[in-house]
Amino acid sequence: xxxxxxxxxxxGGVGAVDWDAQAAGFDDEPDHGLxxxxxxxxxxxxxxxxxxxxxxxxxxxxxxTGSMSLLAAEQGHRVTAVxxxxxxxxxxxxxxxxxxxxVLCGPAEAPPVGERRFDVVLVRxxxxxxxxxxxxxxxxxxxxxxxxxxxxxxxxxxxxxxxxIPADRLTALLEPLTAGARVERLSGxxxxxxxxxxxxRYAVVATR
Numbered sequence: 001x002x003x004x005x006x007x008x009x010x011x012g013g014v015g016a017v018d019w020d021a022q023a024a025g026f027d028d029e030p031d032h033g034l035x036x037x038x039x040x041x042x043x044x045x046x047x048x049x050x051x052x053x054x055x056x057x058x059x060x061x062x063x064x065t066g067s068m069s070l071l072a073a074e075q076g077h078r079v080t081a082v083x084x085x086x087x088x089x090x091x092x093x094x095x096x097x098x099x100x101x102x103v104l105c106g107p108a109e110a111p112p113v114g115e116r117r118f119d120v121v122l123v124r125x126x127x128x129x130x131x132x133x134x135x136x137x138x139x140x141x142x143x144x145x146x147x148x149x150x151x152x153x154x155x156x157x158x159x160x161x162x163x164x165i166p167a168d169r170l171t172a173l174l175e176p177l178t179a180g181a182r183v184e185r186l187s188g189x190x191x192x193x194x195x196x197x198x199x200x201r202y203a204v205v206a207t208r
Contacts, residue, residue, distance in 0.1 A: 019064075023087035026065050030194025034067045042191040044071050046184075050151045050205050051077060056119035059143060062108040062126030066092030066101075072122065073099040080104065080118070082111040109136045117145045124153040128165040134173050141177045144208045150178065153186075155201035167202045174206045181206035 027033025034040040047068065051058065055076045060069045063081035065088055073079045079101040083089050086105060093103045106112035108126050121140045130136050140150070156164035171181045186192055186201040193201070 019083075019085035020087040023065065023085060023091060026088070027067070027091075031192060032064065032067060034071075036194060038191055039194050040071075042189065043068070044075070046186075046192070046203070047071050047151075048075055050184075050203060051075065051120060051122075052149075057117075058120040058122055059111065059113065059118040060122045061111055061140070062123060063092055063103070064088050066095040066103065068122060068124055069101060069103075070095045070099070073101045077120075080111075080113060080116075082106050082108060082113075084108070110139065111143070113143065116143075117148075118143055119145055119148045120151055121148070122151045125155070127152060127170070128154055128163070133165070137173055137177055141208060146208060148208045150174065150181075150204065150206045150208075152204045152206070153202075154204070155186075155199060157199050159199070162199075164200070166200060167204065170204055171206075174204065178206040178208060 030036055030039045034043055051072060055078065058072045058077045058079045060079060060081040063069050063083045066081055069079045069081040069092060073096060081092055081101060081103045083092065084105065084107050089103055089105050096103060104112055109130050121144055127133055152170065154165050154170060156162050156166055167183050171183060174181045182205045184203045186203060187197055187199065190196045
């Protein structure tokens with residue numbers, strides 16, 4: 001298994017976005033870099049409520065610069081973070097240095113983890129960009145141990161040309177794969193985003 005990869009125009013195998021080019025300014029968004037202590041604390045509290053209470057093996061797919069991975073590691077979890085963009089990976093490794101974390105270069109839809117299994121598959125703002133979401137979710141389910149859980153943070157962005165995946169569509173995709181899914185609406189919590197938002201933003205926690 002290797003974590004080396006060439007320059008990729010699309011981190012996580014998603015669309016035509018050049019994530020290497022985006023990496024330098026990626027953390028400038030309040031909910032990406034979590035530089036504001038209030039934003040960081042808000043995400044940390046949410047993540048703590050979504051993840052197991054005991055130390056767990058967390059697979060963070062499409063990890064970007066590793067902000068969510070770092071929060072999970074700080075809460076005592078063992079993290080494997082995956083992204084396809086070498087520039088994102090470089091920043092994630094810097095954030096996670098000295099933590100119980102491994103950062104791998106590979107696609108979110110087919111992470112290079114071999115036969116390893118995890119207690120949590122954590123994905124933020126990635127699934128909506130992947131083709132054949134049902135197939136991807138089936139594969140991710142196979143990466144979960146029995147009783148493991150999905151933590152999927154998604155939404156629908158924009159008004160004239162909305163992009164994303166609505167919560168009801170995602171829960172329908174999860175229904176045959178999980179024992180139950182809980183939707184937590186996030187749009188009303190402005191602190192998470194560093195600003196007021198009016199579009200649909202949510203998290204789904206679903207148990208295998």
